[in-house]
Amino acid sequence: MIKQRFSAVIPAAGIGQRMAADSPKQYLPINGKAILSYSVELFLDEPSIAQVVIALHPDDHWFNQLAISKHPKVTTVIGGAERVDSVLAALAQLSDDDWVLVHDAARPCLTPTDLHKLLTLAQKGESAILACPVRDTMKWAGATGLIEHTVDRRALWHAMTPQSFNCGLLRQVLKDAVNANVHVTDEASAMEWAGFAVRLVRGRYDNLKVTHPEDLPLAEFLIARQTR
């Protein structure tokens, strides 16, 4: 068993274009508390996580109003133009030997059970992400909007967060991928590109990313049912 120092990185520098709300979606309230607070508190409450680095938009004027901003484990950095730039800015605060869990600010419904699945693998030095098998019939769309064919879904998964890696390795691979103009939508995609093994860990379907307006009441319902 490897003795790891765990840290969390929370990319929270997005503007929530698809949500089209008055403030970035991570600051929208659910039962009076910001989405970002739910996403971060789980990591603050986890004793094995030493530090939580949150990447914020340069024009952010909401974060300092949240109670989590005063927490001793929390530090912030200015994020970048793309999610990967925000993650890289946060990783720069951590040491190479840390083990890091990257979790979207916009996923407030993560459960401690799913978080612990990744921490257990991290103790063994295994890179891993939470994910769920796709459950609908999948169609490949042609340019005209007509179906070209039905995709074999048996090997298809939805990638979620947290995504968990050695910090030094992740930082190097993300930098290399960005320099090579790879489109990096999640940490695992850079790791795959660089040829590293990443385990898919079956998580809960309700670890949803609040993306569109219709996701908000769903997140509200799910959080109300969780015992925190």
Ligand SMILES: Nc1ccn([C@@H]2O[C@H](COP(=O)(O)OP(=O)(O)OP(=O)(O)O)[C@@H](O)[C@H]2O)c(=O)n1
């Ligand atoms: N330059 C960026 C872009 C995104 N994110 C973060 O990455 C996570 C996942 O991104 P997404 O859901 O796409 O959020 P937004 O970019 O805010 O949404 P949209 O694409 O609709 O604008 C979010 O927590 C978001 O704040 C970030 O830190 N820095």
Ligand SMILES: C[C@](O)(CO)[C@H](O)COP(=O)(O)O
């Ligand atoms: C990292 C991620 O949440 C995995 O599902 C996702 O890729 C980031 O958001 P986007 O909607 O793909 O921009």
